[in-house]
Amino acid sequence: MRQIVIGAAQMGPIQKDEPRKAVVARMIALLEQAAARGCDVIVYPELCLTTFFPRHFMEDAAEIDRWFEREMPGPETAPLFEAARARGVAMSFGYAELTPEGRRFNTAIVTDKAGRIVGKYRKVHLPGHAEYDPERSFQHLEKRYFEPGDLGFPVWRNLDAWMGMCICNDRRWPEVYRVMGLQGVELIMLGYNTPSVNSQDGREGLERRLYHSELSMAAGAYQNAAWVVGVAKAGDEDGHHLMAGSVIIDPDGIVVARAETEGDELLVHGCDMDACNFGKSTIFDFARHRRVEHYGPITAQTGVIHPDSGA
Numbered sequence: 428m429r430q431i432v433i434g435a436a437q438m439g440p441i442q443k444d445e446p447r448k449a450v451v452a453r454m455i456a457l458l459e460q461a462a463a464r465g466c467d468v469i470v471y472p473e474l475c476l477t478t479f480f481p482r483h484f485m486e487d488a489a490e491i492d493r494w495f496e497r498e499m500p501g502p503e504t505a506p507l508f509e510a511a512r513a514r515g516v517a518m519s520f521g522y523a524e525l526t527p528e529g530r531r532f533n534t535a536i537v538t539d540k541a542g543r544i545v546g547k548y549r550k551v552h553l554p555g556h557a558e559y560d561p562e563r564s565f566q567h568l569e570k571r572y573f574e575p576g577d578l579g580f581p582v583w584r585n586l587d588a589w590m591g592m593c594i595c596n597d598r599r600w601p602e603v604y605r606v607m608g609l610q611g612v613e614l615i616m617l618g619y620n621t622p623s624v625n626s627q628d629g630r631e632g633l634e635r636r637l638y639h640s641e642l643s644m645a646a647g648a649y650q651n652a653a654w655v656v657g658v659a660k661a662g663d664e665d666g667h668h669l670m671a672g673s674v675i676i677d678p679d680g681i682v683v684a685r686a687e688t689e690g691d692e693l694l695v696h697g698c699d700m701d702a703c704n705f706g707k708s709t710i711f712d713f714a715r716h717r718r719v720e721h722y723g724p725i726t727a728q729t730g731v732i733h734p735d736s737g738a
């Protein structure tokens with residue numbers, strides 16, 4: 428048995444004017460709870476140091492830059508790393524990354540128990556749009572503020588397990604899980620900021636949004652025989668509601684822990700990485716059962732091409 432006690436640290440809303448220092452204090456409070464409950468690793472949401480700023484249309488570069496981190500850890504996040512190191516808890520969290528070359532990514536990192544960054548992931552599937560869209564009931568400007576990630580979907584050996592990450596919208600794409608599954612991933616950690624309503628279809632309410640989120644993550648877990656930890660930033664941010672629904676899902680696709688609130692809330696579950704072995708060696712033994720000769724379109728095309736299109 429290779430048990431990792433996982434803390435899924437859902438976070439409540441972060442308002443536009445909430446300083447990073449206050450957010451980091453909340454993260455440290457969750458970390459202290461996690462340490463007291465025996466967690467080996469704590470997983471925080473996507474872009475968890477600030478409000479979900481892509482809902483705001485901005486043109487001024489300086490205004491945009493204030494949401495980004497130029498270094499990690501930086502002066503405001505260093506206390507979090509110190510707290511994690513002191514308590515021997517590994518962590519994963521998301522933030523907006525501004526590189527020395529001026530590139531912007533929606534990024535997540537994972538550390539070891541000594542607070543060293545052992546893995547970095549940059550979000551590949553950026554939802555939304557790049558220009559102001561008056562047709563939407565609210566904006567979702569990730570395509571404006573970020574480039575698609577350039578690191579693929581790496582998997583790292585950490586805490587005696589194979590770990591990977593993805594971010595929010597990535598969780599809806601089966602390719603994401605499979606690319607990590609092909610590297611033997613045992614634990615996939617992801618954070619999200621998901622609006623409770625669809626800005627292009629007001630009829631799609633919270634219940635269906637929660638269902639789609641859980642459906643996607645459970646399928647990814649089951650079909651790749653891996654643990655999946657999905658962690659929300661939730662609640663009312665600047666008058667915009669984000670859904671909660673944080674979960675820990677086992678390699679059978681079963682939800683073993685689910686958030687009950689829309690606030691800062693820690694889910695804890697002891698996750699046996701060896702529980703992945705059965706699925707990986709039977710129904711999802713990729714080496715025996717995959718038929719790659721039929722999967723060409725998955726990497727050769729993006730959009731739909733109907734068989735009668737002549738293309």
Ligand code: CDT
Pocket residue numbers: 473554555567594595596597599619620621622
């Ligand atoms: N943050 C993020 O990726 N949110 C998306 C919302 C998509 S609606 C434009 C999500 O998939 O949850």
